[in-house]
Amino acid sequence: xxxxxxxxxxxxxxxxxxxxxxxxxxxxxxxxxxxxxxxxxxxxxxxxxxxxxxxxxxxxxxxxxxxxxxxxxxxxxxxxxxxxxxxxxxxxxxxxxxxxxxxxxxxxxxxxxxxxxxxxxxxxxxxxxxxxxxxxxxxxxxxxxxxxxxxxxxxxxxxxxxxxxxxxxxxxxxxxxxxxxxxxxxxxxxxxxxxxxxxxxxxxxxxxxxxxxxxxxxxxxxxxxxxxxxxxxxxxxxxxxxxxxxxxxxxxxxxxxxxxxxxxxxxxxxxxxxxxxxxxxxxxxxxxxxxxxxx
Amino acid sequence: xxxxxxxxxxxxxxxxxxxxxxxxxxxxxxxxxxxxxxxxxxxxxxxxxxxxxxxxxxxxxxxxxxxxxxxxxxxxxxxxxxxxxxxxxxxxxxxxxxxxxxxxxxxxxxxxxxxxxxxxxxxxxxxxxxxxxxxxxxxxxxxxxxxxxxxxxxxxxxxxxxxxxxxxxxxxxxxxxxxxxxxxxxxxxxxxxxxxxxxxxxxxxxxxxxxxxxxxxxxxxxxxxxxxxxxxxxxxxxxxxxxxxxxxxxxxxxxxxxxxxxxxxxxxxxx
Numbered sequence: 001x002x003x004x005x006x007x008x009x010x011x012x013x014x015x016x017x018x019x020x021x022x023x024x025x026x027x028x029x030x031x032x033x034x035x036x037x038x039x040x041x042x043x044x045x046x047x048x049x050x051x052x053x054x055x056x057x058x059x060x061x062x063x064x065x066x067x068x069x070x071x072x073x074x075x076x077x078x079x080x081x082x083x084x085x086x087x088x089x090x091x092x093x094x095x096x097x098x099x100x101x102x103x104x105x106x107x108x109x110x111x112x113x114x115x116x117x118x119x120x121x122x123x124x125x126x127x128x129x130x131x132x133x134x135x136x137x138x139x140x141x142x143x144x145x146x147x148x149x150x151x152x153x154x155x156x157x158x159x160x161x162x163x164x165x166x167x168x169x170x171x172x173x174x175x176x177x178x179x180x181x182x183x184x185x186x187x188x189x190x191x192x193x194x195x196x197x198x199x200x201x202x203x204x205x206x207x208x209x210x211x212x213x214x215x216x217x218x219x220x221x222x223x224x225x226x227x228x229x230x231x232x233x234x235x236x237x238x239x240x241x242x243x244x245x246x247x248x249x250x251x252x253x254x255x256x257x258x259x260x261x262x263x264x265x266x267x268x269x270x271x272x273x274x275x276x277x278x279x280x281x282x283x284x285x286x287x288x289x290x291x292x293x294x295x
Numbered sequence: 296x297x298x299x300x301x302x303x304x305x306x307x308x309x310x311x312x313x314x315x316x317x318x319x320x321x322x323x324x325x326x327x328x329x330x331x332x333x334x335x336x337x338x339x340x341x342x343x344x345x346x347x348x349x350x351x352x353x354x355x356x357x358x359x360x361x362x363x364x365x366x367x368x369x370x371x372x373x374x375x376x377x378x379x380x381x382x383x384x385x386x387x388x389x390x391x392x393x394x395x396x397x398x399x400x401x402x403x404x405x406x407x408x409x410x411x412x413x414x415x416x417x418x419x420x421x422x423x424x425x426x427x428x429x430x431x432x433x434x435x436x437x438x439x440x441x442x443x444x445x446x447x448x449x450x451x452x453x454x455x456x457x458x459x460x461x462x463x464x465x466x467x468x469x470x471x472x473x474x475x476x477x478x479x480x481x482x483x484x485x486x487x488x489x490x491x492x493x494x495x496x497x498x499x500x501x502x503x504x505x506x507x508x509x510x511x512x513x514x515x516x517x518x519x520x521x522x523x524x525x526x527x528x529x530x531x532x533x534x535x536x537x538x539x540x541x542x543x544x545x546x547x548x549x550x551x552x553x554x555x556x557x558x559x560x561x562x563x564x565x566x
Contacts, residue, residue, distance in 0.1 A: 163410060166406070167422075171400025180422060
């Protein structure tokens with residue numbers, strides 16, 4: 001009888017924990033979406049923000065967020081993949097490897113505001129680029145890289161050993177086996193890892209405050225010359241992202257409709273991150289099916 | 296008198312050369328260690344060309360380790376250590392200086408669990424060919440067909456070459472893996488319990504295939520299945536606790552073993 005009661009209590013407690021998490025998430029999402037969704041319309045998503053008057057949008061901020069994300073991933077994915085391949089395939093157990101591993105872990109747990117200060121020092125001041133998309137993207141790369149390395153290493157390690165042996169036993173080199181067998185097999189996992197990391201990067205504010213800046217110059221969306229100062233593609237211009245914009249509007253905004261803009265922007269942010277997660281899963285599953293021909 | 300003596304000497308030499316030509320691999324005093332574990336103990340044996348040599352013995356007797364030392368797959372295990380020689384033509388396969396990649400091209404291996412790549416059937420077969428610079432579609436098509444025919448799989452898959460290899464049954468996957476090894480035109484095939492994960496029908500297909508393949512290849516097969524060894528092999532080596540207990544013609548080993556341990560094992564008293 002005793003053990004049955006204990007069992008019931010345990011089941012109840014664990015259920016309560018799970019329910020609590022779900023409730024918190026649902027409450028949070030519900031609250032943000034409830035307040036924000038009414039604000040979102042095409043005009044809000046595309047028009048530039050205003051400094052004093054009501055009725056500004058989040059167009060440039062939304063673009064900046066995606067653009068910084070893109071630049072970050074272009075830098076992070078190859079580096080992360082390279083690091084992951086090294087850790088999974090080449091690193092021999094020993095002192096050096098354990099130092100690298102510890103470094104990755106420490107880097108992964110650094111608070112993003114500290115990385116932001118580091119970015120300010122190195123990518124903003126030392127290089128002389130000032131607040132810019134490139135400084136922001138490099139800072140986010142540092143923020144993102146340890147997780148990407150981990151993700152790639154785990155994905156490659158998860159490829160069954162017999163695949164590795166098959167490649168080697170056929171008389172192809174280790175590198176060829178990695179390139180043509182291991183990485184393609186690990187690709188779905190790496191891809192969904194990268195997209196999940198994208199969600200993290202997309203919502204990051206603290207690391208960007210002092211690196212990509214709090215302003216966006218007037219952009220001419222008809223000018224796609226990346227070297228022109230008012231081109232959206234120029235990576236040496238300052239760029240306020242969506243997450244930074246939410247913070248700025250809330251803490252020092254002068255517009256009368258600050259609350260509405262923050263609500264709307266938060267909803268857009270949350271929906272984007274949610275979409276990243278859903279796409280990551282769907283894409284991972286799709287590619288896995290394609291590769292394994294399972295129905 | 297002098298003349299006849301010379302002739303017999305020449306004949307002797309010729310006979311020796313001929314015998315040497317029949318030898319695919321000459322293993323001498325092979326010792327393999329995993330850390331402190333002495334896995335293979337001073338094994339010497341000559342493996343004949345175009346014959347099927349079966350390695351039998353209970354689990355952990357060193358037969359797989361022995362097999363994997365031939366194409367240097369043991370190199371992948373950091374704690375492993377090898378001494379002795381395995382003479383293949385005029386090279387010692389255990390020489391640290393030899394090109395392991397080239398060696399594995401000439402000595403193919405098929406593993407216990409079928410391990411096709413998660414690619415199409417066609418791309419499984421062209422994987423290594425492309426690495427060696429074969430790019431023309433016509434040439435690739437030819438090798439694919441030839442290898443699949445040799446592996447007795449062509450008729451079953453010729454209409455679905457571009458479907459995933461993982462959509463094949465276990466037995467078909469294993470024959471695909473054999474075909475994949477054959478694309479490299481190896482001289483020797485190492486089979487590590489190739490049928491142990493398969494059902495009886497798929498197993499008998501693999502056995503027929505092995506008998507067919509020995510015309511062109513030297514085959515060394517590790518098997519747990521004694522009936523299988525007696526059905527398909529010409530010579531059998533019995534391993535126990537890392538030692539080669541007995542090596543001889545399969546018929547002799549199974550009907551008239553010289554060693555008591557061999558007799559105990561094949562009569563099912565242990566293992």
